[in-house]
Amino acid sequence: MRVGVIGAGPAGLTAAYRLASVGVDVSIFEAGPHVGGMARSFDLWDHRVDLGPHRFFSKDQRVNALWHELIGEDFRLVERQTRIFFRGRYFDYPLRIGNVIANLAFRDVARSLVGYAVEQLSSERPADRRLSFEDWAVHSFGRPLFEMFFRSYSEKLWGISCAELDRDFAAQRIRRFSLGQSILAALGIGRDNHKTLVEIFAYPKRGSGEVYDRMTKAIGKAGGRVFLETPIVGISVVNGAVSGVRTAAGAFHACEHIVSTMPLTLLVQGLGDVPAPVAEAVARLRFRNTILVYLKIEAEDLFPDQWLYIHSDGVKVGRVTNFNNWLPELCEESSATVLALEYWCYDGDAIWDASHSELITLAEQELRSIGLLGSARVADGHVERLRRCYPVYSRGYRDSLAPVVEHLRTIGNLWPIGRYGAFKYNNQDHSILMGLLAAENIAGGKSHDLWAINSDYDSYQEDGEV
Numbered sequence: 001m002r003v004g005v006i007g008a009g010p011a012g013l014t015a016a017y018r019l020a021s022v023g024v025d026v027s028i029f030e031a032g033p034h035v036g037g038m039a040r041s042f043d044l045w046d047h048r049v050d051l052g053p054h055r056f057f058s059k060d061q062r063v064n065a066l067w068h069e070l071i072g073e074d075f076r077l078v079e080r081q082t083r084i085f086f087r088g089r090y091f092d093y094p095l096r097i098g099n100v101i102a103n104l105a106f107r108d109v110a111r112s113l114v115g116y117a118v119e120q121l122s123s124e125r126p127a128d129r130r131l132s133f134e135d136w137a138v139h140s141f142g143r144p145l146f147e148m149f150f151r152s153y154s155e156k157l158w159g160i161s162c163a164e165l166d167r168d169f170a171a172q173r174i175r176r177f178s179l180g181q182s183i184l185a186a187l188g189i190g191r192d193n194h195k196t197l198v199e200i201f202a203y204p205k206r207g208s209g210e211v212y213d214r215m216t217k218a219i220g221k222a223g224g225r226v227f228l229e230t231p232i233v234g235i236s237v238v239n240g241a242v243s244g245v246r247t248a249a250g251a252f253h254a255c256e257h258i259v260s261t262m263p264l265t266l267l268v269q270g271l272g273d274v275p276a277p278v279a280e281a282v283a284r285l286r287f288r289n290t291i292l293v294y295l296k297i298e299a300e301d302l303f304p305d306q307w308l309y310i311h312s313d314g315v316k317v318g319r320v321t322n323f324n325n326w327l328p329e330l331c332e333e334s335s336a337t338v339l340a341l342e343y344w345c346y347d348g349d350a351i352w353d354a355s356h357s358e359l360i361t362l363a364e365q366e367l368r369s370i371g372l373l374g375s376a377r378v379a380d381g382h383v384e385r386l387r388r389c390y391p392v393y394s395r396g397y398r399d400s401l402a403p404v405v406e407h408l409r410t411i412g413n414l415w416p417i418g419r420y421g422a423f424k425y426n427n428q429d430h431s432i433l434m435g436l437l438a439a440e441n442i443a444g445g446k447s448h449d450l451w452a453i454n455s456d457y458d459s460y461q462e463d464g465e466v
Helices: 010-021 061-071 097-103 106-121 133-141 143-149 151-158 168-173 179-186 210-221 264-270 276-283 356-369 397-409 428-443
Strands: 002-006 025-029 041-044 047-050 075-079 082-086 089-092 200-204 225-227 232-238 241-247 252-254 257-260 287-297 307-310 319-322 337-345 378-391 414-416
Touching (some): 002 010, 002 241, 010 210, 047 337, 061 200, 061 210, 089 097, 097 106, 106 133, 106 143, 133 143, 143 151, 151 337, 232 264, 241 257, 257 428, 287 356, 414 428
Parallel strands (some): 002 025, 025 225, 257 414
Antiparallel strands (some): 041 047, 082 089, 241 252, 287 337, 287 378, 319 337
């Protein structure tokens, strides 16, 4: 059996790793020069850094077993600290009412409590699936807290107003809170001593990408092949089933199964002629790009968080990662601090076309303007541009996605998975699970519905014990 895997990110590598381990002939085709996808790690200025902040956690024992199978004892548990930076102050995230009250002016506290109470007492609650992200957040927290802690960041990330953003974004990523429970927690009442997935996570000593570097080595040892800088532009379908892939260089690789983690929009384009309704639907699906600007700062102890959410309207940066606050092994005793600033955009936006020097200057200016840099000197800068990182959950995206999924279901032995391939805002663990189950379908005769592996449901919250 020959299997082609498009994309060497968490989902694709996991599928290839499992298939190669049972003797399947696997070839991986990665468009870029590296493996790991968005979870890649690399060396920079005597630091080991990731493409933004990545932490691993899962409630699925199959996923946890695979992770430990690869990493063994080469990890540490990290005490998480991630906060919101707003109006020059630090707010706990997830929000804790005691911390909000301590940081806000009395007028804002009063407005927030009243707004929250009004929403909780309201009898008008539309069905969740009809909600926009703004509707969901206002119903969950009240309008004042929504305006302060959710609107700015979300609109930076997605490039659309919160009224145009679907509530699915909130279902996994944002925890609601109960005012009563929050007040008890602020008083130290009603909370046990168990650490939860909010507060602690596992992290490899060589960065998040170490998992995928080890997968790649194991695939090679088992006889699998990894082709880097080999984008796929076409997929051959014969008699209703896939028969091979065509690279941008014109080569054709025959295979009986294809696991695709390439962006869903590009996958459909690579199929050639598709029904007009499918082509129209896929044209409405969009991905958001990421620009990462790394700064080498001649200072230590800038702030204690692994990353900060920047909720200020006056700057474009949305999140800042401090790699000195992960593991000591990553810094190699360097006296400098490496920060990564995240900017999100679409193709054609002015910032996407800006030069590296312009982006490094912008990043330094914004850090100084909000007071995170102080007088520390910026010694160097580095830029990474990542296309199609985030599937955009605009309102009605499910209606556009449905005919695309139904069409792809009709093509035999084609397995779209992962954040890009399935158009789902996955964490690492969801993508790993998709890869595991795709491998079981191909080599184990299983019939898992890979489209049903969902990351955007309310029951997925970070409350499991470590």
